[in-house]
Amino acid sequence: MISDRIKWNEKYRRQDYPHAPAAVVKEFCRLAPGRRALDLAAGTGRHALYLAGQGFQVDAVDISDEGLSHLAGRHPAVRIVCADLDRFDITPNRYDLIVDVLYLNRRLFPQICEGLTPGGLLIFETMVASPAGAGDEGHCRDYLLRENELLHAFLALKVVYYREDVRTGEEGPRRLASLVGVKRKGSNE
Numbered sequence: 001m002i003s004d005r006i007k008w009n010e011k012y013r014r015q016d017y018p019h020a021p022a023a024v025v026k027e028f029c030r031l032a033p034g035r036r037a038l039d040l041a042a043g044t045g046r047h048a049l050y051l052a053g054q055g056f057q058v059d060a061v062d063i064s065d066e067g068l069s070h071l072a073g074r075h076p077a078v079r080i081v082c083a084d085l086d087r088f089d090i091t092p093n094r095y096d097l098i099v100d101v102l103y104l105n106r107r108l109f110p111q112i113c114e115g116l117t118p119g120g121l122l123i124f125e126t127m128v129a130s131p132a133g134a135g136d137e138g139h140c141r142d143y144l145l146r147e148n149e150l151l152h153a154f155l156a157l158k159v160v161y162y163r164e165d166v167r168t169g170e171e172g173p174r175r176l177a178s179l180v181g182v183k184r185k186g187s188n189e
């Protein structure tokens with residue numbers, strides 16, 4: 001949506017943003033069976049750059065040209081795609097690794113499974129709504145997972161790691177779900 005671009009361009013102009021990759025990406029990306037990766041809603045590219053440094057060829061997709069401008073020209077193995085993920089379709093059977101951190105778009109759930117190669121790895125981490133809505137101010141609830149939602153959404157994968165709890169980071173305490181799953185070989189999804 002064009003409103004997403006305006007909102008995120010403004011945020012990237014105004015705010016500092018995290019530079020360190022999420023721990024779950026650092027810990028599990030080595031399980032990917034090959035080197036072709038997709039970073040969904042890549043932002044300023046902290047994960048795309050990290051993965052490129054680990055030998056991956058990365059497609060980094062985001063709607064914010066302002067965010068992506070921080071990534072442009074930083075690594076030859078990163079291909080920048082400025083696109084609206086409400087319309088973008090993931091090419092089936094293409095990626096050995098798909099990373100989605102702090103971005104929720106339920107339309108993409110089946111496409112994420114289809115986009116993985118057999119044995120391909122999904123690393124997904126994003127925010128979960130609090131049971132009573134406490135502390136969710138400033139976040140549209142459509143963009144927050146429900147309890148256990150991420151786990152249920154990707155049960156077609158072999159889930160090798162799942163965690164859902166409150167964690168304190170640079171942006172204070174927040175409730176996060178983290179999932180790492182492997183696409184089963186012989187699966188058509």
Ligand SMILES: C[S@@+](CC[C@H](N)C(=O)[O-])C[C@H]1O[C@@H](n2cnc3c(N)ncnc32)[C@H](O)[C@@H]1O
Pocket residue numbers: 001004005008009018040041042043044045046047061062063064067083084085086100101102103
């Ligand atoms: C919280 S940031 C996360 C960025 C990055 N994944 C990270 O962890 O640093 C959310 C990102 O989603 C992107 N985004 C929001 N709506 C989008 C859409 N419709 N299409 C593509 N990207 C979108 C924003 O531009 C922003 O970069």
